[in-house]
Amino acid sequence: MDFSLFSKLAQIPSAPGREELLAEEIISEIKPYCDDVRIDRIGNIIAFKKGTVGNRIMVAAHMDEVSLKVRYIDDKGFIYFTLTGGIDARTLLSQRVTIVTEEHGLIPGVIGAKAAHYLTAAEKTQGVDAASLSIDTGYGAQEVRDMVSIGDPVVLDRVPRELGGDLFTSKAIDDRAGVYILLEVIKNMPKSHRNDIYFVFSVQEEYGLIGAEAATADIKPEVALAVDTTGALDTPGMRPQDYVVSLGKGIGITLADSTTIADRVLSKHLIKICKEKNIAYQLRVAARGSNDAKVMQRAGGAARAAALSVPVRYIHSNVETASKKDIDAAYNLVLNFLSGDFEG
Numbered sequence: 001m002d003f004s005l006f007s008k009l010a011q012i013p014s015a016p017g018r019e020e021l022l023a024e025e026i027i028s029e030i031k032p033y034c035d036d037v038r039i040d041r042i043g044n045i046i047a048f049k050k051g052t053v054g055n056r057i058m059v060a061a062h063m064d065e066v067s068l069k070v071r072y073i074d075d076k077g078f079i080y081f082t083l084t085g086g087i088d089a090r091t092l093l094s095q096r097v098t099i100v101t102e103e104h105g106l107i108p109g110v111i112g113a114k115a116a117h118y119l120t121a122a123e124k125t126q127g128v129d130a131a132s133l134s135i136d137t138g139y140g141a142q143e144v145r146d147m148v149s150i151g152d153p154v155v156l157d158r159v160p161r162e163l164g165g166d167l168f169t170s171k172a173i174d175d176r177a178g179v180y181i182l183l184e185v186i187k188n189m190p191k192s193h194r195n196d197i198y199f200v201f202s203v204q205e206e207y208g209l210i211g212a213e214a215a216t217a218d219i220k221p222e223v224a225l226a227v228d229t230t231g232a233l234d235t236p237g238m239r240p241q242d243y244v245v246s247l248g249k250g251i252g253i254t255l256a257d258s259t260t261i262a263d264r265v266l267s268k269h270l271i272k273i274c275k276e277k278n279i280a281y282q283l284r285v286a287a288r289g290s291n292d293a294k295v296m297q298r299a300g301g302a303a304r305a306a307a308l309s310v311p312v313r314y315i316h317s318n319v320e321t322a323s324k325k326d327i328d329a330a331y332n333l334v335l336n337f338l339s340g341d342f343e344g
């Protein structure tokens with residue numbers, strides 16, 4: 001895994017509906033390797049590599065990340081927000097954030113918490129109400145109102161770090177891991193391959209799989225593969241039967257989640273590649289969660305669809321944690337799959 005490339009991608013703010021900074025970076029990385037690269041009206045990047053025979057395979061990773069949205073600025077300049085994409089408000093306390101403005105660039109801020117010395121006994125045991133949290137930018141009300149607009153997105157601010165073993169931590173591993181994997185696959189695909197391949201970097205997944213639905217209707221793929229992340233619950237307090245997936249045990253091949261049953265023929269084919277190429281994998285069946293595979297399966301007519309899920313601990317927080325080995329396994333599986341002759 002090229003950690004410095006991942007790190008660069010992960011630090012670019014890319015809230016749902018405001019993926020343009022990341023899109024710019026992705027396009028500059030992939031342009032030399034594709035037959036065509038375009039952005040559709042909703043903001044998806046659709047990168048095309050022509051095959052020799054020509055069935056359509058769509059592979060997608062989403063560009064957006066969980067984020068906040070400015071909803072109110074008070075008379076002291078504190079900024080109140082809504083949550084986008086399933087963030088636990090407890091994880092926002094005492095965090096740094098970045099406000100993505102229309103015309104004044106990126107503005108740093110912090111979400112402070114009342115100091116422990118002043119908490120009442122009741123406050124110490126209370127949960128965190130997102131509606132009461134606010135962002136402090138250091139600027140006064142007038143300056144904030146001049147620069148920040150209602151509706152501006154706010155993302156978490158974290159520099160990725162390598163941890164022990166082969167683990168690393170970052171914000172937005174969901175789904176910058178998928179974006180990173182597709183970039184590496186695009187760069188390393190063999191020149192000649194059987195199928196037409198559409199690499200889609202989708203928008204607004206965290207808002208309801210919006211971008212992938214539009215792109216699928218456009219491409220009408222016969223085969224569709226989402227490359228995303230999933231919560232790994234192999235952490236203290238959990239039972240092994242509830243882990244869903246574990247870090248370091250390979251790429252998750254999702255057979256079913258709360259909205260999608262993966263195509264059996266495609267799933268079996270992915271497993272066969274893993275066995276033949278010695279790629280570590282784990283089968284995933286989850287009671288919750290959803291990803292772009294849901295809409296890719298049906299939005300362009302019936303497609304054989306499945307999802308690959310990179311295991312991530314503490315998902316949707318600023319300390320998401322994953323394994324480089326699992327990323328490498330996912331890369332190998334996607335590369336071998338797309339280089340092969342699966343037609344659906």
Ligand SMILES: [Zn+2]
Nearest residue numbers: 174175228229
């Ligand atoms: Zn995701």
